[in-house]
Amino acid sequence: MHSRRDFLRNTSLAMGGVLIAPSIDSKFLRSFGNNMPASKLKLSFKPYTLDLKHVFTIATSSRTTTPVMLTEVEFNGVTGYGEASMPPYLGESQESAAAFLSKVNLEQFDNPFELEKILAYVDSVAPKNPAAKASVDLALHDLAGKLIGQPWYKIWGFEKEKTPNTTFTIGIDKPEVVRQKVKEAEEYKILKIKLGRDTDREMIEAIRSVTDKPLTGDANQGWKDKQQAIDMIHWLHERGVVMIEQPMPKEDPDSNGWITERSPVPIIADEACQRLEDVVKAKGYYSGINIKLMKSTGMREAHKMLILARALNMKVMLGCMTETSCAISAAAQLSPMVDFADLDGALLISNDIFDGAKVIDGKVTLYDKPGNGVSKIK
Amino acid sequence: MHSRRDFLRNTSLAMGGVLIAPSIDSKFLRSFGNNMPASKLKLSFKPYTLDLKHVFTIATSSRTTTPVMLTEVEFNGVTGYGEASMPPYLGESQESAAAFLSKVNLEQFDNPFELEKILAYVDSVAPKNPAAKASVDLALHDLAGKLIGQPWYKIWGFEKEKTPNTTFTIGIDKPEVVRQKVKEAEEYKILKIKLGRDTDREMIEAIRSVTDKPLTGDANQGWKDKQQAIDMIHWLHERGVVMIEQPMPKEDPDSNGWITERSPVPIIADEACQRLEDVVKAKGYYSGINIKLMKSTGMREAHKMLILARALNMKVMLGCMTETSCAISAAAQLSPMVDFADLDGALLISNDIFDGAKVIDGKVTLYDKPGNGVSKIK
Numbered sequence: 114m115h116s117r118r119d120f121l122r123n124t125s126l127a128m129g130g131v132l133i134a135p136s137i138d139s140k141f142l143r144s145f146g147n148n149m150p151a152s153k154l155k156l157s158f159k160p161y162t163l164d165l166k167h168v169f170t171i172a173t174s175s176r177t178t179t180p181v182m183l184t185e186v187e188f189n190g191v192t193g194y195g196e197a198s199m200p201p202y203l204g205e206s207q208e209s210a211a212a213f214l215s216k217v218n219l220e221q222f223d224n225p226f227e228l229e230k231i232l233a234y235v236d237s238v239a240p241k242n243p244a245a246k247a248s249v250d251l252a253l254h255d256l257a258g259k260l261i262g263q264p265w266y267k268i269w270g271f272e273k274e275k276t277p278n279t280t281f282t283i284g285i286d287k288p289e290v291v292r293q294k295v296k297e298a299e300e301y302k303i304l305k306i307k308l309g310r311d312t313d314r315e316m317i318e319a320i321r322s323v324t325d326k327p328l329t330g331d332a333n334q335g336w337k338d339k340q341q342a343i344d345m346i347h348w349l350h351e352r353g354v355v356m357i358e359q360p361m362p363k364e365d366p367d368s369n370g371w372i373t374e375r376s377p378v379p380i381i382a383d384e385a386c387q388r389l390e391d392v393v394k395a396k397g398y399y400s401g402i403n404i405k406l407m408k409s410t411g412m413r414e415a416h417k418m419l420i421l422a423r424a425l426n427m428k429v430m431l432g433c434m435t436e437t438s439c440a441i442s443a444a445a446q447l448s449p450m451v452d453f454a455d456l457d458g459a460l461l462i463s464n465d466i467f468d469g470a471k472v473i474d475g476k477v478t479l480y481d482k483p484g485n486g487v488s489k490i491k
Numbered sequence: 492m493h494s495r496r497d498f499l500r501n502t503s504l505a506m507g508g509v510l511i512a513p514s515i516d517s518k519f520l521r522s523f524g525n526n527m528p529a530s531k532l533k534l535s536f537k538p539y540t541l542d543l544k545h546v547f548t549i550a551t552s553s554r555t556t557t558p559v560m561l562t563e564v565e566f567n568g569v570t571g572y573g574e575a576s577m578p579p580y581l582g583e584s585q586e587s588a589a590a591f592l593s594k595v596n597l598e599q600f601d602n603p604f605e606l607e608k609i610l611a612y613v614d615s616v617a618p619k620n621p622a623a624k625a626s627v628d629l630a631l632h633d634l635a636g637k638l639i640g641q642p643w644y645k646i647w648g649f650e651k652e653k654t655p656n657t658t659f660t661i662g663i664d665k666p667e668v669v670r671q672k673v674k675e676a677e678e679y680k681i682l683k684i685k686l687g688r689d690t691d692r693e694m695i696e697a698i699r700s701v702t703d704k705p706l707t708g709d710a711n712q713g714w715k716d717k718q719q720a721i722d723m724i725h726w727l728h729e730r731g732v733v734m735i736e737q738p739m740p741k742e743d744p745d746s747n748g749w750i751t752e753r754s755p756v757p758i759i760a761d762e763a764c765q766r767l768e769d770v771v772k773a774k775g776y777y778s779g780i781n782i783k784l785m786k787s788t789g790m791r792e793a794h795k796m797l798i799l800a801r802a803l804n805m806k807v808m809l810g811c812m813t814e815t816s817c818a819i820s821a822a823a824q825l826s827p828m829v830d831f832a833d834l835d836g837a838l839l840i841s842n843d844i845f846d847g848a849k850v851i852d853g854k855v856t857l858y859d860k861p862g863n864g865v866s867k868i869k
Contacts, residue, residue, distance in 0.1 A: 226641075228648030229828070257648075261641055263604075268639070268646055270606030270791065389802050413648065420795050421802045424767050450607070 152189040154219035154231075154256075156249065158182050160207040163198075163435055163462045167284055167294075174202055179435040179462075182210040182245065186252040188225045193256025194467065194487050195443075197248035198407050198434035198458070210245040213238065217249060225257050232413050243387065243410045244434075250411020251443045251485065258484030265446035266479055269416065275449035276477040279456045280305035280329050285312065288319035295323050301475040303327045305455055306354075309335015313345070317352055329453065331358040334384055339368040343375050350377045356453055358403060358430070359383040370398035379428045381453070389414050392421045401428025401452065406444050407436075412485075419450055433458035442469025443485040448477045466490060530567040532597035532609075532634075534627065536560050538585040541576075541813055541840045545662055545672075552580055557813040557840075560588040560623065564630040566603045571634025572845065572865050573821075575626035576785050576812035576836070588623040591616065595627060603635050610791050621765065621788045622812075628789020629821045629863065636862030643824035644857055647794065653827035654855040657834045658683035658707050663690065666697035673701050679853040681705045683833055684732075687713020691723070695730055707831065709736040712762055717746040721753050728755045734831055736781060736808070737761040748776035757806045759831070767792050770799045779806025779830065784822050785814075790863075797828055811836035820847025821863040826855045844868060 163179040184195035199205040216238050222231050235249050258265050266273060281301035283294050298304060304324070306316055309332045320328065330349055336342040342360045349357070356379045361368045363385035373380040379400035386395045386402040388409055395402050402422050409415040422429050430453040431444055441459045448454050456477055459465050469487040471478050480486050541557040562573035577583040594616050600609050613627050636643050644651060659679035661672050676682060682702070684694060687710045698706065708727055714720040720738045727735070734757045739746045741763035751758040757778035764773045764780040766787055773780050780800050787793040800807050808831040809822055819837045826832050834855055837843050847865040849856050858864050 226645045226648060227650050230650050261639060261646070263639055267604045270604060270635075272602075272605050272608050393803065417798050417802065420798050424795065424799050425771065 152223065154222045154225055154253075155187045156184065156214065156217055156219045156252070157187070158184045158211065158214045158248065160211070161437075161466070163437065164464045165435060166461055166463050169284060169435065169461070176201070180207045181437065182207055182214070182248055183437075183439070184214065184248040184252045186219065186225075186249070186256050188256055188260070191256060191259050193252040193254065193259060193484060194439050194489070195248040195250065195252030195255065196437055196440040197244035198436040198440060199244050200434055203244070203407075203434075205242060205244045209242065210248065213242045213245040214248070219249075225253065225260060228253060228257060228413055232411070236410060244407040246410035247406045247440075248411075250413055251406065251440060254412045254443065255484035255487060262483050264479065264481060264483055264486050265412065265443075266449060267481075269446070271447075271449035273449065273479045273481075276445065276479055277448055277451060277454040278302040278475045279454045279472055279477050281457045281460070281475070282307065282455070283316075283320065285310060285316065288315060291316055291319040292323045295320050300472075301326075301457075303329065303355075303475070305329045305331060305457075308332045308345075308349075308357075314348070317349065317354075321352055325353065328352075328354045329356045329358070329455075330354045331383070332360045334359050334362045336360050337362075339371050342368075343372050346372065346376050346378065354378060356381060356428075356430075359385060366394075366398045373399055376400075379452075381428065381430050383432065389417050389421065392418050392425065392427070396425045396427060399427075401430060403430040403432045403455075404447070404451075405432040405434065406440055407434050412443055412446065415444075415447060419447060423450075428452045430454070431456065435461050437462070437465050438467040438469040438471075439485070439487050442467070442487045445470035445477050445479055446485060448479075530601060532600045532603055532631075533565045534562065534592065534595055534597045534630070535565070536562045536589065536592045536626065538589070539815075539844070541815065542842045543813060543839055544841050545839070547662060547813065547839070554579070558585045559815065560585055560592070560626055561815075561817070562592065562626040562630045564597060564603075564627070564634050566634055566638070569634060569637050571630040571632065571637060571862060572817050572867070573626040573628065573630030573633065574815055574818040575622035576814040576818060577622050578812055581622070581785075583620060583622045587620065588626065591620045591623040592626070597627075603631065603638060606631060606635060606791055610789070614788060622785040624788035625784045625790075625818075628791055629784065629818060632790045632821065633862035633865060640861050642857065642859060642861055642864055643790065643821075644827060645859075647824070649825075649827035651827065651857045651859075654823065654857055655826055655829060655832040656680040656853045657832045657850050657855050659835045659838070659853070660685065660833070661694075661698065663688060663694065666693060669694055669697040670701050673698050678850075679704075679835075681707065681733075681853070683707045683709060683835075686710045686723075686727075686735075692726070695727065695732075699730055703731065706730075706732045707734045707736070707833075708732050709761070710738045712737050712740040714738050715740075717749050720746075721750050724750065724754050724756065732756060734759060734806075734808070737763060744772075744776045751777055754778075757830075759806065759808050761810065767795050767799065770796050770803065770805070774803045774805060777805070779808060781808040781810045781833075782825070782829075783810040783812065784818055785812050790821055790824065793822075793825060797825060801828075806830045808832070809834065813839050815840070815843050816845040816847040816849075817863070817865050820845070820865045823848035823855050823857055824863060826857075 182197040186193045281298045282305045308330045358381045382395040382399040383403040429451045431451045432455045436458040438459045468490045560575040564571045659676045660683045686708045736759045760773040760777040761781040807829045809829045810833045814836040816837045846868045
């Protein structure tokens with residue numbers, strides 16, 4: 114058996130002649146060796162309301178704000194930042210998140226690296242609450258990455274340069290407003306259109322009158338007839354739409370599968386794929402899945418979903434809600450490995466309070482900052 | 492856009508008031524900033540022959556040595572260690588490994604953290620060669636972990652305390668020799684028996700005459716009739732056998748699946764499950780899979796196989812060849828997450844040349860050393 118002193122000596126021996134500064138972890142070990150009390154994980158949270166730059170309209174609702182819950186997990190003076198974004202139609206709220214987070218006792222843990230155990234516990238505290246769970250997961254990842262001193266994309270072995278162009282969503286509106294929005298979105302290489310209304314063709318034609326950029330379409334389960342859906346998808350494909358999200362209701366996998374078989378473009382499960390267990394269920398019915406941290410309960414399960422989807426030869430899209438740069442920067446860590454990214458969430462709000470991964474010339478851009486690469490700016 | 496100086500300043504700001512020593516990575520960034528040449532990855536390798544303590548007999552052959560290839564990947568003065576173990580019946584040799592490794596050009600890479608890209612390249616150099624590929628993967632993981640300053644079990648978020656008891660293999664032999672071997676294996680909590688010979692029942696009865704420890708059985712595809720196999724499995728189950736590996740030939744998934752449906756104990760795919768793509772194929776035919784680094788091409792794919800098998804609700808076993816502590820210590824990083832571990836490979840040889848994870852009182856035991864926790868002892 115090795116003593117801690119042996120560990121420290123052997124570590125430096127293993128490093129050969131290179132100067133490697135002692136990691137924060139060996140500092141903790143020394144503290145333990147001196148019988149100092151081990152630090153506990155401390156969770157705190159507070160509500161925040163995101164102001165949207167434009168009224169946000171999808172197939173089923175419109176709104177001008179998004180309620181979020183901001184979290185922090187602190188360990189030995191280092192703080193990780195997390196966020197739960199809760200668009201009302203998804204069923205979570207600041208009240209439900211506060212109720213959930215009040216039940217989460219992280220002080221029982223003194224090793225922030227044991228993410229498998231800690232996050233299994235968080236998941237077990239109550240069913241559902243995926244965004245509230247994600248807010249803890251994100252803060253823990255940010256913390257663990259900061260303690261390790263490396264960003265998560267690097268810990269996961271991904272290439273920073275392989276980040277995708279993000280889609281930028283053009284909201285449903287009158288043709289003249291749509292044309293104006295497209296012009297304002299000049300920076301973005303690929304645009305996303307919300308579908309599922311009577312005005313879909315009018316929207317697409319308005320966009321095509323001012324740009325030939327590739328488009329993606331999100332029906333949000335809005336199509337009710339599979340033959341009409343596939344006819345529309347062919348029409349959209351001829352007009353440069355390269356991918357469609359969730360054409361029909363998630364409760365009807367057979368119709369979505371029927372469409373996927375016949376579609377000239379990938380069909381992505383969004384509402385139909387929330388967590389890891391849904392990836393296998395989506396196989397055969399959809400071409401791929403849309404991973405969102407607020408659905409998956411956070412980064413750890415999202416990373417597993419990515420690996421699973423790849424092993425099943427499925428396309429992977431990475432999506433978001435309207436979120437601050439805190440959650441967007443967390444999602445961006447996974448982005449070098451995806452086919453499509455829809456990470457415009459922080460661009461749609463006027464009161465971001467985090468600095469993190471950015472969208473530069475339409476491309477998700479990672480920096481070599483540890484953890485999720487986020488810091489507070491206000 | 493942030494300059495490198497901004498990055499370094501922001502990093503220290505993000506750390507709040509805690510003293511965090513600069514990571515080796517920010518040291519590299521400074522080097523780049525000073526226009527110093529970036530270091531390249533350098534691969535070297537040399538053959539080594541493992542001497543077995545006992546003649547090793549399975550259903551199809553006997554031998555007293557195992558040829559291996561030892562690898563090193565060096566970057567900026569830090570060295571990672573890897574190993575290819577190549578029992579002859581699996582088709583690789585020191586010659587084939589040398590031929591493969593001679594074609595691997597790691598000097599095209601200057602970022603040892605981009606494991607996804609580097610290992611995709613290594614896999615593309617030639618088909619097959621899983622052990623030779625693993626020898627590069629292991630050395631790269633050991634290197635990256637040492638550069639990060641953390642062991643892989645921790646980077647992966649696993650609990651050190653959750654490591655399993657390893658099985659210890661009792662080779663096929665005469666009853667009096669078997670009884671003696673069982674007594675010598677007093678330290679181990681669970682024993683593994685090679686099956687598939689006429690003497691199977693005699694072996695089990697000899698063991699049961701001296702111990703009531705749980706047993707696992709490995710048929711190595713040695714059973715040729717499914718009804719005889721399930722009858723034998725019921726007989727073994729009554730005598731405390733808790734799991735069976737690969738009852739029938741891998742080319743016959745239906746018979747193996749027929750056995751799995753009827754078996755009172757988990758049936759694990761070994762020969763039938765080599766790499767990631769085989770996990771999905773094994774689902775429905777086997778209760779679980781045996782992951783071995785020398786089959787999976789190394790740790791990165793093994794970790795993906797673990798995540799995939801868990802998502803598919805399959806049991807996971809972690810196995811090995813006769814190997815030095817270099818490869819065993821690499822496998823041990825994954826072991827907190829498995830149901831069964833067969834990591835006795837380094838215990839079966841008399842000329843180990845590495846210090847790493849150990850088996851203590853029958854339990855796989857991890858240390859808080861960075862990378863794969865291996866260092867040379869000779």
